[in-house]
Amino acid sequence: MDEAKRLVELIPRLRRYARALVGDRATADDLVQDTLERAWAKLHLYRRGTDLRAWLFTVMHNVHVNRVRATRPVDPLDEEMPELAQRGTQSDGLLVRDLDRAIARLPADQRAVLLLVTLEEMSYEEVARTLGIPIGTVMSRLSRAREKLRTMMLGQPATTKLKLVK
């Protein structure tokens, strides 16, 4: 079946997005697995000829929202972040780590928008469809996410940062 082949091809992209979204690899892979299983169960709802990737990210978004609802929120900062970069200098590694933590601190809604635009390079319309939100909301969340991320990466003791510390 064509879909099976496409699904296999899309795994690395689903994993990349999931890893950035949830903060650690094991949870990310659980999310990807649930997504794939859900996708098979719901495949009759997928319209052939349309973008399977966009459909799959919609499935993942729904699965993620349900998982977050069902589980007690964990503070991603409590856990040691697994290393992402395999090469590079020490300062590169630190940057990756800081970035990973900063992304984890973004509000979930904003994080999803930022990652779909930045990592998946989806068009704003695609992001709006995937997340089921108006395009204006996509733009405002993107703007807020970027500004928060910039502030955090500047290392400024911004008010947003203080609010995030529980």
Add this chain to the structure above:
Amino acid sequence: MSEPISEAELQAYADGRLPEERHQAVEAWLATRPEESERITAYRRLAHEVRSAYETMLAAPVPHRLAQAAARRPQWRRIAAVAGWIALGIAIGAPAGWQARPERTVTQVVPDTSLFARRAAVAHATYSPEVRHPVEVGADDEQHLVNWLSKRLGVKVRAPKLDDAGMSLVGGRLLPGENGPVAQFMYQSQNGRRLTLYVRTEASRNRETAFRYARENNVGVFYWIDREVGYALASADLSKEELLRLANLVYKQLES
């Protein structure tokens, strides 16, 4: 004078997604606003950094369980596995002559342990011949495997390291048992000989047994109970002596 620049347009500019004419308008607008220009430049740099930060995920080997979920292992395979499990259970369980032969005196009489060994032998016979799907979660994802099985069994389980004895971890799976989920770890030697460790939780938490040995349909099983957990090490490919040596290794590692 052209239209005013919106925040949304600045975002689209940072992503390089504006039509040429608006792109130029934004560029001109930013040229006279150094703070805004710096902000947008930072967004571009961050986007680039975010992409490189997670780039390794695209090249990372795909865990077995995900490839399997994507390819959707057909339902009949699972059904066949269960049917095989039941058939083997009957074949192994039916002969009246079957019984566990204690190697050493047990510290306490445990009536259901022979059933335990039989279950482990059946599970071994069912899954060890599998070529494509010997395990649900592969050893490349060991941390997840161990966390998952620990969570399901409700006790901390570990996969002992048997590499020094020439057996490397293939992975593991969750199986149904009489009193709840059971874990099975699978090991394999370089020449393809397989060993499984069957782990279940015990209802009574205070008993310990010595090693016992059982053999059924070419599957040898050493099994023992250590307080809240029962272990059975099974193989159809190893001699009793080799199996005992491995059982000792497993016991020592899991003792703590």
